[in-house]
Amino acid sequence: MPHPFAYSPDGAHLVSAEGSELLVYDGPSEGPRWRKTLPGPVLAVGAAEGMVVSLDALGTLTRWRAAGEGDPIEAVEVGAIPEGLAVSPDGACAVWSDEGLLLSEPGQAPRTTALTGIRAAGFGPDRTIAVGFDDGAVRVLSVLNGEPIRPVARVESAVTGIAFSRLGAWFVAAGNAVFKIEGGEPAQLYRRYSEEKFESLTCSADGSLAACRLAGKKVVVLSLATHELAAVVQYFERQVGDLAFGPWPWLGVGLDLGDGNKIDLESGDVHRTDEHPGRPHNRWMLQPDVKEGVAARARRKAAGIPDPEQAASRPAPVAAPSPPPSSQPAVDGGINWHWVLGGLGILIALIRLLSGH
Numbered sequence: 001m002p003h004p005f006a007y008s009p010d011g012a013h014l015v016s017a018e019g020s021e022l023l024v025y026d027g028p029s030e031g032p033r034w035r036k037t038l039p040g041p042v043l044a045v046g047a048a049e050g051m052v053v054s055l056d057a058l059g060t061l062t063r064w065r066a067a068g069e070g071d072p073i074e075a076v077e078v079g080a081i082p083e084g085l086a087v088s089p090d091g092a093c094a095v096w097s098d099e100g101l102l103l104s105e106p107g108q109a110p111r112t113t114a115l116t117g118i119r120a121a122g123f124g125p126d127r128t129i130a131v132g133f134d135d136g137a138v139r140v141l142s143v144l145n146g147e148p149i150r151p152v153a154r155v156e157s158a159v160t161g162i163a164f165s166r167l168g169a170w171f172v173a174a175g176n177a178v179f180k181i182e183g184g185e186p187a188q189l190y191r192r193y194s195e196e197k198f199e200s201l202t203c204s205a206d207g208s209l210a211a212c213r214l215a216g217k218k219v220v221v222l223s224l225a226t227h228e229l230a231a232v233v234q235y236f237e238r239q240v241g242d243l244a245f246g247p248w249p250w251l252g253v254g255l256d257l258g259d260g261n262k263i264d265l266e267s268g269d270v271h272r273t274d275e276h277p278g279r280p281h282n283r284w285m286l287q288p289d290v291k292e293g294v295a296a297r298a299r300r301k302a303a304g305i306p307d308p309e310q311a312a313s314r315p316a317p318v319a320a321p322s323p324p325p326s327s328q329p330a331v332d333g334g335i336n337w338h339w340v341l342g343g344l345g346i347l348i349a350l351i352r353l354l355s356g357h
Contacts (some may be wrong), residue, residue: 001084002200002213003241005254006047007262009089009205011247013066014273017042018258022054024070025273027246030262032276034070038062046087047244051106051291053093055085061095073249075105080124088123089205094131096121101131103143113146115139120173120200124164130347132159138172138181153181160213161201162341165224167302171210173198176212178222192220204245208302209295211243211251219243219253221265221299231265238284249295257282265295 006015013033014025022036038056046053051073052064059078064353065071080097087093095102096118104110110199120132127143138153161173171189176197179186192198197212204209208225216239221231233253241254249266259282262271268290275281300307 001043003239003256004042004045004052005242005244005252005260006045006087007244007246007250007252008047008049008066009246010049011250012049013047013052014252014260015045015047015054015261016254016258016260016273017045017054018256018306020056021258022052022064023258023276024052024064024066025260030260030271030273031273033066035276036070036248043082044085044242046085046091046093048087048089048091051091053085053087053091055082055095057081061085061093062272064093064104075100076110078102079251083238084118086119086121086123086129092123092127094121094123094129096131101146102130105143107218111146113141116141117329121160121164122161122163122170122202124170129165130162130170132162132172132174134158136174138162138170138186140170153186155179155186160197162201163201163203163210164207165203165210166207167224171201171203171224173201173212175307178212180224188222189227200243202243202245204248204250206302207244207297209300211245213240213243216240219251220235221251221295223294225298225301226294228294230298231263231268231288231290233263233289234287236285236287238286248299253317255284260283261286263288263290266292270324 004017013027016023020038024033026033040056040058043265044055044058050066052066054062060075072356078095081101082097083097084096087116091106093104102110102113112187117132117134119134124131127267129143132138132280136155140150142149157175159174164170169180172179178189180189198212200213210222212220217235219233221229239256244252249264251263253261260273268288313321317350
């Protein structure tokens with residue numbers, strides 16, 4: 001499993017872990033808040049509004065209060081060796097193992113579904129969850145009863161990441177491609193022609209962006225709204241773990257040794273977590289390449305806001321030309337007095353000629 005990391009959607013807290021230590025940080029300042037030592041190694045973490053979630057290797061799923069000293073709220077025994085965790089913004093959890101899928105909502109008894117071969121899962125709207133399998137199948141289930149609510153879709157290889165976008169579709173990472181599942185067959189959105197494979201996928205709260213981990217050293221951010229590459233972040237000596245979006249424009253990147261970064265997808269600024277007291281101060285290098293304007297353009301399009309650059313490039317409307325002024329002088333009542341006077345002059349000259357004058 002990747003190095004555990006989570007970032008609450010409201011930006012209030014960051015969560016990481018190393019070994020059996022659960023580490024919680026303040027979101028805005030990245031400073032240490034509280035930590036816990038669990039009975040077994042921490043396999044995965046989650047962050048919801050006001051809540052921290054941990055899953056340890058002994059199969060205990062625990063919800064903690066994010067504020068204060070991190071008091072425990074409740075613990076759920078999975079009953080099997082866990083292999084993965086997905087957490088919704090309101091604290092619902094899905095834990096999968098080789099014995100099936102466990103669905104747990106805060107304050108309610110957990111429910112289990114006999115599905116095996118699960119590789120990834122992600123929550124969607126209306127209490128739904130999409131589950132990806134090692135054979136490329138993608139099933140969308142009801143969180144209430146675990147029953148399927150739409151036909152099975154299938155991608156070309158094992159699913160390694162899946163998330164719902166508020167643009168109205170599920171996005172799936174598999175092999176070296178990202179697919180969009182909206183209603184029928186999956187449609188390829190993005191493909192890398194290299195040996196690097198997508199290892200995860202998560203979507204921003206507004207649905208405009210997706211972040212993926214590649215080869216344990218690289219982060220790729222895609223614009224789902226405009227189909228552009230928004231950012232590439234290369235790490236060197238450190239291993240990249242879980243990824244999570246916070247409030248706009250921040251992306252959280254989990255690292256080994258319990259560390260993490262926050263990356264501003266508009267400016268390219270990078271922040272890091274500060275170590276808890278008594279823990280070593282680690283250093284690392286990274287190379288963020290944030291494509292100027294792409295993330296902001298994706299956000300505007302997802303919100304239905306016109307792009308100001310395109311609006312500025314449109315030519316201004318041209319008024320219809322006025323008819324040219326007449327070459328004839330203005331006349332009263334439509335009578336051309338120049339012709340009348342000229343005709344009278346000719347008539348007088350003829351009368352004088354005929355009368356002999």
